[in-house]
Amino acid sequence: MIPLNWVVGLGAALFAIGAVGVMVRKNPLIMFMAAEMMWNAAALVFVTFARSFHDMTGQVMAFIIIGTAAAEVGIGLAIIVSVYHHRHRLDIDEVSELKG
């Protein structure tokens, strides 16, 4: 039996690492991967509380997080590729003016 409160702490730490990645890196691909890690940390906490309260609803929420992440990756990578076709640089500041 693994300690559930420590797993919640691990989820918080992973969320913070992902937030650091989103704020510090300027490559949009790496920022996107860090955001994926934040999704994953939230899903881990949902599953942990589902185990803790013996309630399947948390696992359903984690499943929906996985589905949402799939949709988000599809549309986000399409946006990154189309921005790269216009600008030919992988730098998030290229889109700071929101002009195509």
Added chain:
Amino acid sequence: MIAFVILAILALGGGVGVVVARQPVHSALFLILNILALAIFYILLSAEFLAAAQVIVYAGAIMVLFLFVVTLLTAGKDDAEPQEGLAGQRLTAGILAVLAGGGLAVLGVLYPSQSIPFGLPPNFGNLHGMGLNLWNQDFVYLAAVALMLLTAAIGVLVLNRPQRRQHRAGVKGEDS
């Protein structure tokens, strides 16, 4: 506890690797390590179906898509990280995030939720129990995710639609 420590080291190492790695390909590989560690966590938390879904959807579909895009966009390039726009932005972001995340982690560890000690209900975590929930009380969420996936697919098609005028001009240029 030993399993927890090993898996936590793997997950945290993968997470730090994603942020620190210079090449996006290395970031993607570290993220796969992180995702697989979390999948083993799901098995230990008796969520077998979610572990399978995590491996298939995340480590399979999403990361393959990421690797395709990374190889498409950064093949043969060795771009240095661009200069930061705001002075001191990285240091401030790091300090604030470490404070917030560390605070949340300490709170989560110090105040454990009141867990139910006795045995798990039947069908906990397997496909049967998940389906019972998804098709009865949580059907709204399932329908919403289905709609969102459809919208995302159509959105990708609209974003990357072929541009007719440029194509025709290119063909004409080849003819002349």
